[in-house]
Amino acid sequence: MSAFIRFLIAFFLLLMVIAVGTAGYTLIEHWPVSDSLYMTFITVTTVGFGEVHPLSEQGRHFTIILIVFSIATVGYSVTILFTYIFEGIILKAMREYRMKRSIKRMKDHYIICGCGDVGREVALEFKRTRVRFLIIDREPEKSELARDESILFVKGDAVDDEVLLEANIEQAKGLVSALPEDEANLFVVLTARQLNPRLTIVSQAEEQRTIRKLLKAGANRVISPSQIAGRRLASIILRPSVVNFLDVMVDGPSDSMRMEEVAVETGSPLVNKNLREAGIGRHTGAVIVGINGPDGKTKVNPSASSNLSTVPIRENDVLIAMGNEAQIQHLRNFVKHGR
Incomplete structure (x- = not known):
């Protein structure tokens, strides 16, 4: 059971105790709802302000039962609440610390800039082939890969020198620029080539006119996803057996x-x-x-x-x-x- 579900259960148990206490005093003592609610709150919180009105014998018995259940419920609810808040914060901080420490130790790794559709597929292939890699993205928490604790993320804009340095680009083996804008990919390629002249850089390009610019900026290869998709669709229609053979050769089981x-x-x-x-x-x-x-x-x-x-x-x-x-x-x- 997740921490959020336990938090909801504790919250509804607390509401139920308050509702039962209010209804009990209203029915047993015939008090107004406001007085019954006030009496329930001072009983549940054990502040000791005294009784709103003198209690009957049935009312005192009901108060004893309410105190027993409220102590258990409030204690459970407070424990779950603090666990939900602080456990999430501490776990997040610990994960970020482990991630930064792992990134500093990385060598001969690959950097993926952008975790969109193309970047996600690159990451999944890297993971399948067991190579060391990390992902730079502005909003990594929105990616479905963020749930995988084995994948390292650097939060930030890959265009910034500081972000690439944080990704330990000087020790990296290769970089894939998979940002949706060609201008951003161009800046990433230029910056990455300056920071690591030995780096193998592959970039995507949405427009054909950008391919030559990316190559001049320092990319080793430039890929047009739309062009590759179109050629593959045509190949599947014209040469299905060849495509099936190549799929087995490249993506087949172990x-x-x-x-x-x-x-x-x-x-x-x-x-x-x-x-x-x-x-x-x-x-x-x-x-x-x-x-x-x-x-x-x-x-x-x-x-x-x-x-x-x-x-x-x-x-x-x-x-x-x-x-x-x-x-x-x-x-x-x-x-x-x-x-």
Whole structure:
């Protein structure tokens, strides 16, 4: 039972005691309602002002019963009231303190600016893939994600430098600007790029004319939700089997085949080996379908005389792999440790 429900129960119990006391004195002593109500209040609150009128024997018996019930009811109501008020305040303060402390310790995390429809979907995907992230929003309490205590929020305007610094942007790995206004996204991208030149920035854009401005401001990629939605609708109509296959690869359950990317970091034992020499498929069961280089170019089939298996793996390459969750995890360990 929630604290609010307990508060309502206590409130109605208190009203019931007052109503019963007033009705009892009115019926037993034949007093006016105002005198009965006054007598009930001084009895329930135990202030000891004395009787309004002399009580009959039945009235004294009724007063004894009323005092017993009122002490229990008032005691319960006061306890619930203080619990409802102070527990909410203390819990809120404690949660904010834990949130700020967790944010200060975050490194290589992702920042989502805006918790609208697009930002919410980004957050849910981040949570599903178990990456560290936080959300900046002006009114986080209005978001349905605010009920999830595992999600960190920074309350404020992402356009402000202080808010981005509070989100520990200098230690962040990436930022998604999902604000509804293109002008706000432009300011966020400009500010974020200045505060962290190494940051990977992805922004949404409502208008096509804003895309080029966002790229010049420092965004690595700019996404138009309406354009993507339109293309996907057309693809579902024209190529439903391909779309279904890609959905399974990207969003399928953990025991199904899916596509993931695995970074080749400095010191990996696979550096300067090609896929055939590394034996990735033999050791992990995962299938490498592409290699994305540091320049952003993806190698799939370099030429007619060679194939992907002969392409050497370089530092900071990203392997685009296909496999189930166990195979992908085995691949991550294999790329990092060679076993």
